[in-house]
Amino acid sequence: MDNQLVWRDEYSIGVETIDKEHRRLFKIINKLLAFGEEEKKNQRTYQEGIKFFKGHTLQHFADEEEYMASVGYEGLERHRHIHEGFRANTLPALEKEMEDSGYAGDAVDHFLGVCAGWLIGHTLIEDQAIAGRKSSKWDSLLPEGELAALKKSIIQLTFDMFHLESQVVSDTYGGEKFGQGIYYRLVYSLPGGEEKKQEILMVFEEKLLINTVGKVMGIQTNKMNTMLVNATRYTARQFVGRVLEQMPEGETYELSEENLLTYEQFHQVFQREKPQVSLLFNTGGSGYFAYCAIAPHLLEKGVGTPIENENAIKEVEKYLMRREAQETAAVTKKKVLVVDDSATIRMGMKQLLGEQYEVDTVDSGAGAFRAITLNQPDLVLLDYEMPVCDGRQTLEMLRSVEDFKDVPVIFLTGRRDPESMIKVMPLNPAGYLLKYLKPEEIKKKIENFLENGKL
Numbered sequence: 001m002d003n004q005l006v007w008r009d010e011y012s013i014g015v016e017t018i019d020k021e022h023r024r025l026f027k028i029i030n031k032l033l034a035f036g037e038e039e040k041k042n043q044r045t046y047q048e049g050i051k052f053f054k055g056h057t058l059q060h061f062a063d064e065e066e067y068m069a070s071v072g073y074e075g076l077e078r079h080r081h082i083h084e085g086f087r088a089n090t091l092p093a094l095e096k097e098m099e100d101s102g103y104a105g106d107a108v109d110h111f112l113g114v115c116a117g118w119l120i121g122h123t124l125i126e127d128q129a130i131a132g133r134k135s136s137k138w139d140s141l142l143p144e145g146e147l148a149a150l151k152k153s154i155i156q157l158t159f160d161m162f163h164l165e166s167q168v169v170s171d172t173y174g175g176e177k178f179g180q181g182i183y184y185r186l187v188y189s190l191p192g193g194e195e196k197k198q199e200i201l202m203v204f205e206e207k208l209l210i211n212t213v214g215k216v217m218g219i220q221t222n223k224m225n226t227m228l229v230n231a232t233r234y235t236a237r238q239f240v241g242r243v244l245e246q247m248p249e250g251e252t253y254e255l256s257e258e259n260l261l262t263y264e265q266f267h268q269v270f271q272r273e274k275p276q277v278s279l280l281f282n283t284g285g286s287g288y289f290a291y292c293a294i295a296p297h298l299l300e301k302g303v304g305t306p307i308e309n310e311n312a313i314k315e316v317e318k319y320l321m322r323r324e325a326q327e328t329a330a331v332t333k334k335k336v337l338v339v340d341d342s343a344t345i346r347m348g349m350k351q352l353l354g355e356q357y358e359v360d361t362v363d364s365g366a367g368a369f370r371a372i373t374l375n376q377p378d379l380v381l382l383d384y385e386m387p388v389c390d391g392r393q394t395l396e397m398l399r400s401v402e403d404f405k406d407v408p409v410i411f412l413t414g415r416r417d418p419e420s421m422i423k424v425m426p427l428n429p430a431g432y433l434l435k436y437l438k439p440e441e442i443k444k445k446i447e448n449f450l451e452n453g454k455l
Contacts, residue, residue, distance in 0.1 A: 006393075011123050013131040015067060021060040022123055028053045029116050033400065043103045050098075050111065054091060061087065064127070073130055081144040082126055082172075086118060089168050109402040116397055120365070120389050138172050140274035147171060151279060153246045154291055157239060162212040164283045173280035174367060175270030177360065178288045178374040180206040182224065182232060183266040186240055187257035198253065200240050201266060201292040204232065208287030224323070229316050233258065243291070260319040269294060288374075333358045334450050335375065339368040339394065340383040340412070345435070349381065349412075352439050353446065365389030369397055372404055379450060381433070384413035384420060392420075395427045410449065412442075431455040 007026050012019045032049050061083040068076045094111045098104075141147060151168050158166040186200045206224055209232050214221060217231045237255065244253050269275075269292075277293035338349045338361045346361040353359050362371050366389060368380065380398075384391035391411055398404040408430040413420075416434055430449065433442055445455045 013127055013133070015131070018060075018064055018067060018127065018130075021056070021063065022119075022127070025053070025056060025060065025119055028056060029112065029119065032112055033116075046098070046103050046108055050095070053115070054095075057091075058087060064130075068130060075126075075129055075139070077144055078139060078141065079126055079130070081141075081147070082122070082138070084144070085168075085171055086122075093167060093169075105402065109400065112400055116400060120393060120397065138274070140276055141171070141278070142276050147277065149246065150243070150277060153243055154279065154281070157242055158281070158283065161235075161239065162216070164212065164286055166281045166283045168279060169282045169288070170280040170370075171278065173278040173290050173292065174362075174370065175267050175278075175292075176362075176367075176371050176374045177263055177267075178203075178205055178280075181263070182206065182209060182229070183261040183263060184233065184236055185257075185259040185261055185266075186237065186255060188240075188244060188253040189256045190252055191254065197256070198244075199294045201261075201269065201290075201294065202236050202240070203266070203288075203290040203292075204236075205287035205289065208283060208289055211286050224320065226313075226316050226320060229260070229320060230312070233260075233316075260315070262322065334379070335360070335377040336446070337362065337368065337371055337377040337380045338412075339363075339365065339380060339386075339391075341386045341388075342383070345383070345412075348439070352443055356447070357450075365391075365394030365397060368394055372398065372407060376404075376407065378408070379430075379446070380407060380409040381412040381446075382409050382429075384411050384415050392424050392427070395424060395429065399427050408449070410446075410455070 007023050011022060028049075032046075032053065065076065065080055065083065068079060073079070094115070098108060098111055142150065151171070155166050155168075158164050182204045184202045184204070186202070187197060188200065189197045209224070209228060210222060213219075213231050213235050214228055216235075217228075219225075219228050219231065221228060237258075241255075270278075273294055275292050275294045277291065279291045281289050281291070283289070333356070335358045336349075336353055338346055338359060340346050340349075340361070341363050343363070346363065350359045350361055360371055360375065360377070362368050364386060368382070371377075372380070382391045382394060386394075389397070391413065395409055398407060398409065410430050411424070411432045412435060413432065414435045416432075421432065433445060433455070437445075449455050
């Protein structure tokens with residue numbers, strides 16, 4: 001790796017002890033990145049370096065939590081919960097991956113890329129919130145204790161129903177696509193209690209359903225069909241019903257509506273709303289699934305057709321036909337990821353390119369890293385100026401991961417000064433596009449690049 005994290009003034013939150021430790025963590029990550037450039041570094045070198053990083057990280061968490069408590073920071077429990085997720089889930093999973101591979105280059109690169117991305121994002125969002133400069137993105141999640149109990153329940157149910165060991169990958173899943181999936185909405189209400197309605201969104205990676213529900217039901221297929229979708233519906237009902245039983249008043253909730261959604265319909269929820277639960281699970285080689293719970297009335301009227309006994313067969317068949325048509329079109333469409341903090345730019349680029357390409361959008365560098373991990377695009381259009389992690393830092397983060405080092409990235413920016421361009425040249429961008437060009441000119445240049453590799 002030839003990338004380094006550069007400390008910038010905007011990372012400071014104005015608390016000397018916290019800022020000092022942030023700078024130290026940046027230096028440790030940079031030291032580990034430098035190890036990656038040297039040949040024949042032995043396993044013990046990485047073990048000691050990672051142990052050093054982990055020790056400072058955990059001590060920093062403790063010091064930061066102590067400071068937040070001393071100033072009466074109202075977001076302490078939420079912040080502590082995020083720390084715990086990294087401490088108890090992310091770090092152990094990354095360490096296990098390295099140990100299982102014998103500290104292979106790819107596993108070490110994965111560790112460094114994830115830790116660098118997490119450190120930048122957490123410093124610039126949640127830590128800035130301590131000083132009142134930003135608001136937390138995840139301030140509507142369930143309290144820590146309730147979320148922990150829910151995760152435990154889902155992991156146990158996954159094992160009981162499918163004999164699969166699952167692990168929480170993220171408890172702040174942002175609705176990103178992970179391969180071909182089924183998007184299923186279930187609405188539960190208390191009798192006479194509309195205000196307590198719960199909407200559950202479950203996302204299943206297609207291969208997970210084929211290898212679990214399909215095998216349990218004795219369905220011999222390698223793709224989704226009517227029988228497997230219906231089996232998934234009823235299995236998901238059982239699954240969610242058993243999850244709700246663990247919650248207050250859960251046994252009295254009744255299913256009032258269900259929908260099969262397109263990805264676009266599902267993703268609208270995460271563009272507009274803040275979920276109370278947004279968990280992403282990995283089941284090893286079997287695939288991913290997500291469990292999300294949101295407040296009432298998040299989906300627009302008519303976003304999906306309610307499935308009743310009378311129309312269930314027809315609606316499933318229509319859903320599969322739409323899905324097959326979308327998948328057929330997606331095979332021929334190249335994928336473009338637009339990374340920009342401006343909703344106007346994201347919407348404009350999706351409208352400009354959406355008919356010809358599969359266009360995904362995210363509003364931050366951290367979102368870009370996760371989106372590329374789950375659904376690697378053919379081209380990334382990256383804004384240079386973003387408030388959390390700017391374009392140069394985002395590209396540094398991507399280039400630090402072996403699997404992403406060759407992903408084409410074009411800066412879509414309003415900046416045209418030579419100094420900015422020179423700074424990013426070592427990161428091998430595929431080019432630059434200025435935002436003030438005419439839309440048809442931008443589209444033509446993107447078409448040329450995806451067809452010929454040149455702007």
